[in-house]
Amino acid sequence: xxxxxxxxxxxxxxxxxxxxxxxxxxxxxxxxxxxxxxxxxxxxxxxxxxxxxxxxxxxxxxxxxxxxxxxxxxxxxxxxxxxxxxxxxxxxxxxxxxxxxxxxxxxxxxxxxxxxxxxxxxxxxxxxxxxxxxxxxxxxxxxxxxxxxxxxxxxxxxxxxxxxxxxxxxxxxxxxxxxxxxxxxxxxxxxxxxxxxxxxxxxxxxxxxxxxxxxxxxxxxxxxxxxxxxxxxxxxxxxxxxxxxxxxxxxxxxxxxxxxxxxxxxxxxxx
Amino acid sequence: xxxxxxxxxxxxxxxxxxxxxxxxxxxxxxxxxxxxxxxxxxxxxxxxxxxxxxxxxxxxxxxxxxxxxxxxxxxxxxxxxxxxxxxxxxxxxxxxxxxxxxxxxxxxxxxxxxxxxxxxxxxxxxxxxxxxxxxxxxxxxxxxxxxxxxxxxxxxxxxxxxxxxxxxxxxxxxxxxxxxxxxxxxxxxxxxxxxxxxxxxxxxxxxxxxxxxxxxxxxxxxxxxxxxxxxxxxxxxxxxxxxxxxxxxxxxxxxxxxxxxxxxxxxxxxxxxxxxxxxxxxxxxxxxxxxxxxxxxxxxxxxxxxxxxxxxxxxxxxxxxxxxxxxxxxxxxxxxxxxxxxxxxxxxxxxxxxxxxxxxxxxxxxxxxxxxxxxxxxxxxxxxxxxxxxxxxxxxxxxxxxxxxxxxxxxxxxxxxxxxxxxxxxxxxxxxxxxxxxxxxxxxxxxxxxxxxxxxxxxxxxxxxxxxxxxxxxxxxxxxxxxxxxxxxxxxxxxxxxxxxxxxxxxxxxxxxxxxxxxxxxxxxxxxxxxxxxxxxxxxxxxxxxxxxxxxxxxxxxxxxxxxxxxxxxxxxxxxxxxxxxxxxxxxxxxxxxxxxxxxxxxxxxxxxxxxxxxxxxxxxxxxxxxxxxxxxxxxxxxxxxxxxxxxxxxxxxxxxxxxxxxxxxxxxxxxxxxxxxxxxxxxxxxxx
Numbered sequence: 001x002x003x004x005x006x007x008x009x010x011x012x013x014x015x016x017x018x019x020x021x022x023x024x025x026x027x028x029x030x031x032x033x034x035x036x037x038x039x040x041x042x043x044x045x046x047x048x049x050x051x052x053x054x055x056x057x058x059x060x061x062x063x064x065x066x067x068x069x070x071x072x073x074x075x076x077x078x079x080x081x082x083x084x085x086x087x088x089x090x091x092x093x094x095x096x097x098x099x100x101x102x103x104x105x106x107x108x109x110x111x112x113x114x115x116x117x118x119x120x121x122x123x124x125x126x127x128x129x130x131x132x133x134x135x136x137x138x139x140x141x142x143x144x145x146x147x148x149x150x151x152x153x154x155x156x157x158x159x160x161x162x163x164x165x166x167x168x169x170x171x172x173x174x175x176x177x178x179x180x181x182x183x184x185x186x187x188x189x190x191x192x193x194x195x196x197x198x199x200x201x202x203x204x205x206x207x208x209x210x211x212x213x214x215x216x217x218x219x220x221x222x223x224x225x226x227x228x229x230x231x232x233x234x235x236x237x238x239x240x241x242x243x244x245x246x247x248x249x250x251x252x253x254x255x256x257x258x259x260x261x262x263x264x265x266x267x268x269x270x271x
Numbered sequence: 272x273x274x275x276x277x278x279x280x281x282x283x284x285x286x287x288x289x290x291x292x293x294x295x296x297x298x299x300x301x302x303x304x305x306x307x308x309x310x311x312x313x314x315x316x317x318x319x320x321x322x323x324x325x326x327x328x329x330x331x332x333x334x335x336x337x338x339x340x341x342x343x344x345x346x347x348x349x350x351x352x353x354x355x356x357x358x359x360x361x362x363x364x365x366x367x368x369x370x371x372x373x374x375x376x377x378x379x380x381x382x383x384x385x386x387x388x389x390x391x392x393x394x395x396x397x398x399x400x401x402x403x404x405x406x407x408x409x410x411x412x413x414x415x416x417x418x419x420x421x422x423x424x425x426x427x428x429x430x431x432x433x434x435x436x437x438x439x440x441x442x443x444x445x446x447x448x449x450x451x452x453x454x455x456x457x458x459x460x461x462x463x464x465x466x467x468x469x470x471x472x473x474x475x476x477x478x479x480x481x482x483x484x485x486x487x488x489x490x491x492x493x494x495x496x497x498x499x500x501x502x503x504x505x506x507x508x509x510x511x512x513x514x515x516x517x518x519x520x521x522x523x524x525x526x527x528x529x530x531x532x533x534x535x536x537x538x539x540x541x542x543x544x545x546x547x548x549x550x551x552x553x554x555x556x557x558x559x560x561x562x563x564x565x566x567x568x569x570x571x572x573x574x575x576x577x578x579x580x581x582x583x584x585x586x587x588x589x590x591x592x593x594x595x596x597x598x599x600x601x602x603x604x605x606x607x608x609x610x611x612x613x614x615x616x617x618x619x620x621x622x623x624x625x626x627x628x629x630x631x632x633x634x635x636x637x638x639x640x641x642x643x644x645x646x647x648x649x650x651x652x653x654x655x656x657x658x659x660x661x662x663x664x665x666x667x668x669x670x671x672x673x674x675x676x677x678x679x680x681x682x683x684x685x686x687x688x689x690x691x692x693x694x695x696x697x698x699x700x701x702x703x704x705x706x707x708x709x710x711x712x713x714x715x716x717x718x719x720x721x722x723x724x725x726x727x728x729x730x731x732x733x734x735x736x737x738x739x740x741x742x743x744x745x746x747x748x749x750x751x752x753x754x755x756x757x758x759x760x761x762x763x764x765x766x767x768x769x770x771x772x773x774x775x776x777x778x779x780x781x782x783x784x785x786x787x788x789x790x791x792x793x794x795x796x797x798x799x800x801x802x803x804x805x806x807x808x809x810x811x812x813x814x815x816x817x818x819x820x821x822x823x824x825x826x827x828x829x830x831x832x833x834x835x836x837x838x839x840x841x842x843x844x845x846x847x848x849x850x851x852x853x854x855x856x857x858x859x860x861x862x863x864x865x866x867x868x869x870x871x872x873x874x875x876x877x878x879x880x881x882x883x884x885x886x887x888x889x890x891x892x893x894x895x896x897x898x899x900x901x902x903x904x905x906x907x908x909x910x911x912x913x914x915x916x917x918x919x920x921x922x923x924x925x926x927x928x929x930x931x932x933x934x935x936x937x938x939x940x941x942x943x944x945x946x947x948x949x950x951x952x953x954x955x956x957x958x959x960x
Contacts, residue, residue, distance in 0.1 A: 075768060077740030085764050088751065090742060137741075206501055210406040217405050242504070262402040265447060269407070269505035 011064035011103050020049070020056035021189050023181045030057050033174045039127040039150040041170060044178025047224025049189075050153045053178070054108045063147060066100040067108045070115035076122050079109075080135055092138060101126070101133045104147030112152040113165050120169050126150055127172035180225055183209065189225060194232020200241065204228045207245060207270045211253060211263065218259050223249050241271040278313050281305045284320075291324045292334050304335075307342045315345050322357045325681040328892075329361055330369055336360075336376050347383050356382055358684055362394070365686050390434035391442035394687070400429075400450050407454055407502075410631055414450075420558030422453040423568040424462060424635075428558075429453075435555045441512065448509045448556050451502075455494040456558075457634070460534045462565045464637040467535045470566055476545050483560050484551050485544055489537045491557035492520065493527040500530035509556060517552045573635055576628035577643040583625030584644065675862045677823065680900035690859035691824045697817070697831065700848030702840060708800045712948070716804050719952045723808035732766050739767030776812040776834065776873035777955070778864050781849065782882035783819040783829065788851035790944055791883045791921060797948035798881065799831070799846050803838050805952040812873055815842075818860035819852035822889050826859045827852070834871060856893055857886040858901035861916075865909040877958060878909060878916040881951075883944070885928055903932050917958055921947065 030053075033040050042050045051067070058065035068079065081095040100107035112120065125132045131144040152173065154165050180186060183205050191201035205228060212222025227249050234244035250263035279287070284305035292301060308316055319341035327334030337357055344356055359382065364372035375382070393400075393416050404412045404427065417428035427450055433442045456462065463469040476482040499506030516524050526540050621629060632639050671691035679686050709716060733739070735746045743766045750760040779802065781795055799815060806813045814836075817829035831849065832842045861878070868876045886898030893901070906916050918929060918938040929938040939954055941947055 075740050082740050083742050085742065085747065088754075203503070213406050213408065214402060217402060217411075258398060259402070261399050262406065265399065265403045266406045267504075268508065269403075269451070269502045271504045 011066060011099060011105050013062070013064050014055060014059040017059055018052060018055045019192060020052055021181070021185060021192070023185055026053065026176050026178075027057070027060070029174070029176060031061070034061060034149050037131065037146060037149070038174045039152070039172060041173035041175045042151065042153040042178060043156050043175060044153075045180065045221055045224060046155055047226030048178045048180050049225060050178050051108070051110060054106065054151055054153075058106050061106070063149070064100075064103055064105040065108060066096045066105050067110060068096050069110045070112055070119075072114055072116065074115040074119055076119050079119055080122060080133070081137075083137065097122070097126075098133060098135060098142065101142050101144045101148050104145040106149045106151060109150075109152045111154060112169075113154045117166075120166065123150060123152070124169070124172065127169075180208070180212070180222075186225055186228070190228050190232050193229040195236040196232045200235060201232060203241075203270050204231055204245070207231075207249065207266060210266045210270070211249065214259075214262070218256070218262075219253055221253075223253060227252055242267055245271060276313050278309070278311075279316050281309045284308050284316065287320055288323065288338055291320065291327050292331055292338070301338070304338045308338070311342060311345065318350065318353065319345070322354070326357055326361060328681055329364055330372070332369060333360055333364060333372055333376065336373060340376060340379060344379055347379065348386070352383075352386055355386065358682055361682060362687070365689065385432050385434045389439035389442070390432050391439055391446055393429050393431050393433075393446065396443060396446055400446060403447065404450060404454050407451065408458055408634065410627075410634060412454060412457070420449050420453060421561045421564075422456055422558070423561065423564040424457045425568050425572065427453045436512070444508060445512050445556060448505070448512050449558055451498065451505055452491055452494055452509070452556065453558050455498055456490060456560070456565075459494060459497050460637065461490050461494070461560070462562070462569050462635075463534070464635075466637070467533065467538065469534065469538065469562065472538045472541075473562060478545070481550065482541065482545055483562055485541055486537065486562075487557055487560040488520070488551040488554055489523055489527060489541060489544075490534075490560065491554055492516075492524055493529075493532045493534075493537050496528040496530050496532060513554060513556045519549075520552065569635060573632065576632050577640065579628040580621070580625050580632070580639065580643045583622050583628075673863060673866075675826075675859045677858055678901045678904035680897060680904075689823055690826050690856065690862075692826045692828060692859055692863050695827045695829055697829045697845045697848040699841070699844035700846070702844050702847070704796070704847030705800050705843040708797050712797075712801070715949060716801065719801060719805045720808050722956070723805045723952070731769055733769055734766050735761070735763040736765045736767040737763050739765030741766045774872075774874035775877065776868060776871035776875070777806070777814075777877045777879060778868045779813065779815045780860060780864050780878060780880045781815060781817045781831070782855060782880070782884075783817040783849060783852045784855040784883070784887070785819075785851050785853055786855075787883050792849065792851050794921070794944040794947040795881055796846055796849050798951040799849070801948050801952050802955065803832075803842075803846075805955060807838055812871060814867065815846075816860075816864055816867075817849055818857075818864075819854065820856045820859075820888065821853040823856065823859075823893075826856050828860060828863055834867070854888040854893075855882070855884065855886050855898075856888040857882075857898065858905040861902060861905035861909060865905070865912060865914050868909075868914050869912050876914045878914050879955070879958070880916070880918045880920075881947075882918065882920045882922070884920070884922045885925075899928050899932065906932060917954075919947070919951065919954055 030040060034057075042053065044050055054067070055065060068074075077095065079095045079097040081093055081098045083090040084093050085091070094102065097107055097109075099105075109115070109123070122134070125134060126144060127150055131148070133142045133144065134140075135142065181189065183202075186208070187198065187201040187205045190196065190204050191198055194201070194204075196204075208223040208225070208228050211219065215222050230252075231241075231244045231248035234248055235241050239247075245267040246264060250260050250267055253263060254260050281302075282305070285301045288301035288305060308319060311319070319338060323334045323338045323341070325334075326337045337360070341353075344353055348356060356376070356379075360372045360376040363375045393414070397414050401412075401414050404414070412422075413426040415426050415428050416431040418430065420427075420429050422428060429446060429449060433445055436442050436445055460467070461469070473479060473482060473486075495506055495509050498509070523540060523544075527537060529536075629639050629643075632643065672694050673692045674688035675690045675692060676685040676687055677689040678684075734743045736743070743764055746761065746764045750764060753760040779799070781799070783792075787795060802813075802815075812834055813832070814834045815831040817831055818827065819829070820826040829845075829849070831845045832838065836842055857880075861880075864878060868878060886902045887894050888898065909916055916933060916937065918925075918933050919941065920929065920938065921941045921944045923940065923942060925938065925940045929940070932938075939950075941950060
């Protein structure tokens with residue numbers, strides 16, 4: 001029986017165009033950065049469309065997309081790769097970042113601040129003009145092909161001092177700022193993604209706006225576009241609008257009974 | 272009949288009442304009252320006596336009134352109702368004083384009616400309504416109780432209690448509807464906009480009061496329709512609560528109920544009405560309009576905010592040498608609710624204070640008036656000066672930083688916003704103090720540093736794991752050997768790095784009451800020096816606050832080291848400046864520090880109190896049981912919020928009450944204050960490892 005000496009994860013391409021509604025010049029900027037081989041940092045609140053934007057760009061640029069959702073136990077080995085033992089042999093398995101570099105894919109590290117501090121260091125040489133990934137365990141230096149692109153995202157809304165991105169990391173990236181889109185555009189997105197009529201979408205966006213007014217007054221974040229789309233999808237499936245908003249928005253935003261009471265009031269003000 | 276269930280006779284009752292009301296300034300005899308009480312069953316007699324006692328603790332006259340009205344109240348209310356009646360009286364006393372309390376208690380009819388019809392109370396809904404209003408508009412509106420519902424554009428006044436509708440649920444909704452309509456008055460131009468001057472319109476009518484009554488009704492019609500455009504659910508609810516419009520309002524409805532109607536349309540219609548003699552119908556959901564108050568507050572706000580915007584502009588203009596180009600007037604772009612400034616062709620963001628001011632102006636006037644766009648004279652950008660600050664710290668005119676509820680065990684209820692909390696800066700003390708303490712305790716400090724360095728969290732490698740970043744060679748060799756020997760080989764072949772995280776935030780609450788004068792205070796300060804040494808080694812987040820105070824209106828908290836401050840010369844100076852001050856009102860300090868601790872991201876939160884005695888305050892109120900019960904309650908609240916508390920005390924009698932406050936094994940009693948500095952680091956090590 002013969003074992004491979006190396007395993008590489010399969011990278012998939014996005015076949016169908018993901019729905020994305022551009023709000024500014026982000027598409028052009030991203031394409032420019034890609035041509036100039038610059039890494040990109042997406043910042044913005046949760047659920048405002050950062051991930052969807054990357055999927056859309058991967059489809060548009062016809063590159064495979066590797067997404068890593070960062071968490072606080074994510075180690076360097078989780079990104080770069082590790083040795084596994086198969087039978088009596090050790091076999092190297094590329095981590096998602098190494099795989100993306102070799103394949104010239106777009107590697108998207110979602111919520112980079114959640115990862116352990118030491119992991120951000122492996123992306124440093126990749127994110128400047130060296131464009132190198134060092135795999136120390138194999139003594140290998142992988143030069144990134146021109147197609148490879150590094151994209152990271154973070155949410156500056158978290159107040160925690162522990163979740164700040166270091167200047168040495170952030171200063172390597174072209175930063176694109178995302179926010180909840182302006183009301184009419186957001187209504188268009190909610191109508192399209194949630195398959196509801198324009199009036200329902202408009203009301204959902206209004207509700208989103210009302211909850212965003214409560215940011216800092218008991219809520220860490222207002223309702224994201226994603227939550228509004230969830231509510232819309234429930235409504236499109238026949239759930240009564242107020243019930244759908246209570247479940248998809250009010251309960252999703254807070255556990256505090258006082259606060260959910262207020263959110264219910266706002267739901268009933270709109271529906 | 273056994274002694275405990277037998278009715279009390281008038282003479283016995285009189286004796287008990289005299290005891291309870293002994294402090295009363297009135298010399299009325301309790302005789303008449305005890306005769307009234309004699310007819311009640313023993314259980315009821317005891318209930319009345321209990322609450323007389325509770326009430327008399329606040330104000331003897333209220334106790335007297337409870338005793339006098341007790342039989343009548345009990346005839347109409349059940350036990351819970353009776354309790355609610357006394358508590359409502361005491362709350363009125365806390366809020367508005369004796370007269371208001373007596374008035375409320377005497378008006379038993381109103382209380383019973385409200386209770387029977389399940390009225391809604393503003394006190395219960397205040398927080399929720401406040402957030403509701405904030406959700407509707409970004410500008411915060413305060414809520415307050417008043418006899419009639421109205422707004423001065425900064426505060427929404429609502430009746431303390433609503434019983435207009437048959438169910439409590441509907442009354443609560445009515446509150447919401449009223450609040451929303453009053454908010455709409457401030458939001459949708461009832462008090463004028465750039466285009467229409469309401470004050471000038473009203474100047475025409477001699478019957479100003481009648482005009483205002485009509486204006487309130489007509490605006491309720493118009494605003495409901497305006498609300499309906501954006502908030503159809505709310506408008507539908509208002510319509511349901513008010514029922515059909517009275518027939519004689521129908522012409523007004525036809526004219527005003529349009530989603531885009533402006534206040535000018537109401538004024539035109541009002542003109543026609545004022546030609547006649549009619550009084551408007553009463554609408555339960557429409558508040559009144561107090562035009563004078565609203566215009567006054569609004570004008571003051573507009574002036575204040577225009578000034579803020581202008582001052583912001585003056586710095587922007589001066590910035591980057593643009594002074595010379597000042598001839599071009601700046602223009603404001605309002606897009607998607609944000610105000611941006613285009614200055615000589617460049618888009619400039621306003622500072623946050625000015626941004627808020629500009630948006631507030633937009634709400635009031637529908638535009639940012641052109642005169643705001645003339646920058647103020649030279650001078651640095653400075654938002655409107657705020658009240659407060661260090662210089663008038665003891666004048667008594669300062670605004671508290673926060674108000675906290677206090678638990679009254681006799682009432683079994685909170686006294687709302689009872690304690691006024693001030694954060695007071697400590698003046699810098701002897702800068703050499705910490706160094707002197709260090710010299711005196713060199714050996715102890717070296718020992719502390721060494722032991723705490725060992726405790727510090729480091730990454731640890733775990734061997735023989737099912738997965739991990741590296742191969743565990745030992746495990747691999749063992750597995751290979753096992754396989755050769757024909758045994759089952761383990762699959763746990765990897766090494767994994769785990770973080771031993773010390774996610775702990777510690778808050779030290781230091782007693783600065785008068786009783787710590789002398790060596791207790793010295794011991795506290797030395798202990799803090801030791802602690803800081805230990806914690807600096809350990810790297811835990813920590814903060815130190817002193818507390819003291821003089822009655823509920825002056826609860827002082829002295830920051831020694833905040834969480835985000837470093838252990839530097841300033842903090843060292845403040846440690847030296849800790850001194851014995853006044854009293855120990857502990858509950859409010861616990862509540863405040865819990866709130867600060869809660870904001871820390873750490874997983875474990877610890878509140879350590881260094882104290883020399885039981886909770887106490889000036890006057891009799893807080894002394895004894897009351898203070899202990901309030902502190903216990905505050906510590907319970909802290910526990911519910913995930914804050915663990917611990918107490919280190921040198922009160923030898925501490926063992927009597929500390930188990931009740933902190934629970935067993937959550938405190939240490941030292942018999943000698945001088946031991947505190949040497950022990951404190953060890954105590955902390957036990958708690959935090």
